[in-house]
Amino acid sequence: xxxxxxxxxxxxxxxPTDPGTPRAAVLPPPEGRPLDASIADVQQLLARYGxxxxxxxxxxxxxxxxxxxxxxxxxxxxxIALVRTDLPPLGAAVLVRxxxxxxxxxxxxxxxxxxxxxxxxxxxxxxxxxxVSRLDRVPVGLGTHLKSWLxxxxxxxxAGPTPQMVRVGSGEEALAGPEFATELLLARGRLQTDxxxxxxxxxxxxxxxxxxxxxxxSSPGWWGTGKLVEFAAYLxxxxxxxxLVSSVRREICHWCGMDLIGDRCGFCGAPLTALExxxxxxxxxxxxxxxAxxxxxxQDADPYAGAYTDAQGTGPYADARGTGPYADAxxxxxxxxDPRTTDPRRALPPADTGTAPADAHAPGPAVPHPxxxxxxxxxxxxxxx
Numbered sequence: 001x002x003x004x005x006x007x008x009x010x011x012x013x014x015x016p017t018d019p020g021t022p023r024a025a026v027l028p029p030p031e032g033r034p035l036d037a038s039i040a041d042v043q044q045l046l047a048r049y050g051x052x053x054x055x056x057x058x059x060x061x062x063x064x065x066x067x068x069x070x071x072x073x074x075x076x077x078x079x080i081a082l083v084r085t086d087l088p089p090l091g092a093a094v095l096v097r098x099x100x101x102x103x104x105x106x107x108x109x110x111x112x113x114x115x116x117x118x119x120x121x122x123x124x125x126x127x128x129x130x131x132v133s134r135l136d137r138v139p140v141g142l143g144t145h146l147k148s149w150l151x152x153x154x155x156x157x158x159a160g161p162t163p164q165m166v167r168v169g170s171g172e173e174a175l176a177g178p179e180f181a182t183e184l185l186l187a188r189g190r191l192q193t194d195x196x197x198x199x200x201x202x203x204x205x206x207x208x209x210x211x212x213x214x215x216x217x218s219s220p221g222w223w224g225t226g227k228l229v230e231f232a233a234y235l236x237x238x239x240x241x242x243x244l245v246s247s248v249r250r251e252i253c254h255w256c257g258m259d260l261i262g263d264r265c266g267f268c269g270a271p272l273t274a275l276e277x278x279x280x281x282x283x284x285x286x287x288x289x290x291x292a293x294x295x296x297x298x299q300d301a302d303p304y305a306g307a308y309t310d311a312q313g314t315g316p317y318a319d320a321r322g323t324g325p326y327a328d329a330x331x332x333x334x335x336x337x338d339p340r341t342t343d344p345r346r347a348l349p350p351a352d353t354g355t356a357p358a359d360a361h362a363p364g365p366a367v368p369h370p371x372x373x374x375x376x377x378x379x380x381x382x383x384x385x
Contacts, residue, residue, distance in 0.1 A: 003109045004049035005099050008056050008064050011216035012093045017236070022103060024096050027054065030067040038071050042080065051079045051109035053099065053266070055116065057092050058084050059137070059222055078256055081113035081267040088159050088223065089216035090187050090230045091125025101238045102245060110258030113266025115245045124178050124233040126158040127223050128168065130191050134224030138163045154193060168195055177204035182233040187215040191227040204233060
């Protein structure tokens, strides 16, 4: 039975790429909707699918997040995952569609929930804006703020995976693009410009026609202006997405027992913990980038290269045998297909999942679980983050 993917707004639901892809379920906003109705919506999804992964952007109103937490608490269920994402609306919609694609495969609910952080690293989401005077989700310098008041000034802004901003015009700085094959999705607002199609597509070597979709209703609020053209470059091939996720080592969450990839459980939010005698429980989701492979020199260009250790097995993300960037403790895990080529012998560099501790034998910062902090006798479901 596939895991249900749910969203907090209909804006996050894109048309499926093929008829066999399940669509995400939309949980109506809490405004004017009683709590009992919200509980019934989630109960129906649990009864039909068993587990529910809810993608909730960090930009949603606090009432939406509070309603989701209230529903999960009242149901006392450990089968509901709340996945937060900082991606802008169009990028978040692409992430939801990718999770829907992967839900049709044999991934466990825990792996599917924790895979959202990995997939977000491969989505290049941005926009062309007519003004950045009200943009507060991407760093904007004072000089750029002043230039935005000039007539006809346009700015190309990349929100993720690495924030960047350039002024559109002659001699402009190039936006840092993906180094693998992607497709581009556009959503047009009130700004009249073809810059993404005429400039971004050739620079990022995007093949094929550019796809377009209606602008999400939440995009003007996220970007601070309705004069925009939002874009997102992403991995379109389901087989590549499947191989990317399946190549990452899986561990068991020490708190709720769910499968996970990365450094944090997607269901209960518990981080990886250190074991006595060295190592970590749920360790090594991504191997060292200094492994001898087709991406052996990636540490020189990767701003997150310091978070990954070498192939000598000295850090929480180390490759125990140095046989591949995603090798498991026995060096037998499959390697992810490089999206830039059809040659399966080329492997992807690891995605960023946060900075790893410098010493594998030293545990990371203590993150007390809310239910444990309540003291003896407190009755709270174990799945609450």
